[in-house]
Structure formats: structure tokens, C-alpha cells
Amino acid sequence: MFIVYIVMRSILFGSIGVLAESSEIQRRAFNYAFKEFGLDWYWNVANYIKMLQKPGGLNRIADYSNYNLNQNDIKKIHDLKVKYFKSLSKNNLKPRKGILEVIDYGLKNHIKIGFITTTNKLTLDLITDNLSGYIDFSKFDLITSDENVSNRKPHPDIYNYALEKLNLDRLNSIAIENTIESCDSAIKADLRTLFYPGEYTPFTENDKITHDIFKSIKCFFEER
Numbered sequence: 001m002f003i004v005y006i007v008m009r010s011i012l013f014g015s016i017g018v019l020a021e022s023s024e025i026q027r028r029a030f031n032y033a034f035k036e037f038g039l040d041w042y043w044n045v046a047n048y049i050k051m052l053q054k055p056g057g058l059n060r061i062a063d064y065s066n067y068n069l070n071q072n073d074i075k076k077i078h079d080l081k082v083k084y085f086k087s088l089s090k091n092n093l094k095p096r097k098g099i100l101e102v103i104d105y106g107l108k109n110h111i112k113i114g115f116i117t118t119t120n121k122l123t124l125d126l127i128t129d130n131l132s133g134y135i136d137f138s139k140f141d142l143i144t145s146d147e148n149v150s151n152r153k154p155h156p157d158i159y160n161y162a163l164e165k166l167n168l169d170r171l172n173s174i175a176i177e178n179t180i181e182s183c184d185s186a187i188k189a190d191l192r193t194l195f196y197p198g199e200y201t202p203f204t205e206n207d208k209i210t211h212d213i214f215k216s217i218k219c220f221f222e223e224r
Helices: 023-037 045-051 056-065 070-091 099-108 123-129 159-163 180-188 213-222
Strands: 010-014 112-115 172-177 192-197
Touching: 010 099, 023 056, 023 070, 045 056, 045 192, 056 070, 070 123, 099 112, 099 213, 112 192, 159 180, 172 180, 172 213, 180 192, 192 213
Parallel strands: 010 112, 010 172, 172 192
Antiparallel strands: none
């Protein structure tokens, strides 16, 4: 009797910013939301780059307020931000360089593909709708949101959820993230992780980053 072991390989896109460059649109949406809510806050580019060190818009608002806003107000502000992001992002989002090639490579080589984010469902739907002209998300094996776990990134819960849900082999799976903090989420789940920083992502010369995401993915799987 022979036992056949099937190794489940996967490519796990970890955030909106991995798939599309949305930071400037997000920043503008936050500022419109602050103004409508009656706050005198304004996040310039330098401010926002610092904000990106903390994953999640709700967390950024709470942190910037020094936790002086209640959860209800934080949610109201974030809902306004999502409203503005929806109008600003329409016809203005495109996949980042190499992303379509990575997806195509995964599909052709029977590698499972996941979009493993802890963003809210409304923002997630906006992103997938806006990118649907470029990416067929119906071919993804798993798409997550903050509804799937209690703890958002940088906790590793969402990656552990994906690994279990898809019955994946950690050694043959790779995560792609666009911030150091989100990379920590994947690393804590014992996943090989590529750091693919976006336009506003802060990083140092000591950080190992990838400039050619398709080449990096191809090399990872060809070594196995």
C-alpha cells in the first residue's frame, strides 16, 4: 500500500498595499473624513508615513488621538474615510508591478492563492471591486477580513487561520507584505515572508526588501 502525500503550496498576499498602491488615496480619504467629523487634524505625507507603521485604519486613528476618542467615534471617522476612499479610488487603482505575473504563475502551477488581510469587509469589497478589471478574485482559494479573527495584524492569527483553512504546508508557502509590522504577522506564523514595500512604506537599509516580486516568487518555488 502506497501513501501519497500532497504538498499544498501557496502564495499569500497579505494586504491591500501589496496588490495596489493605495496609500495616497487612503491619506486623502482620511483627511476628508477628519474635516467632515469636525476635527482639525491633517495628515501630510510625512505624518502618514509614520501612521503606516501601525497596521489598520482604526488603530491609526486611535493612536493619533492618544486614545482620547471613544470606539464609537473612531468607527464613525473610519466609516467616513471608507466613504471617501470609495469615491476617490474609483478607476484609480491598478495592480502593482509584478502582481499579475505572480497570480498567473500561481494559477498555472497549481499553487493556492490567498488574500490574507485583516482589513474591514467594506474596504475589502471596495478594493476587490476596483481591481476586478485586472484580477479575477473568484480564482483565489481564500480571501479574509477582520471578521475571520479576533486579533488583527501584527498578531499571527489570520495567517494561522489561513494555513489551517487551506491545509497548507508552511515550508512551501510564502507571504507577501508591504510593511514591517505586517511582515511580523507572517513571520510569527513561521512563514517565509517577502517584504514588498509600497510608495509610502518606511524601511531602513538593513531591511531585506524585494524589488522584483515575480522573480522572488519564482525563485522561491523553483528551489523546492
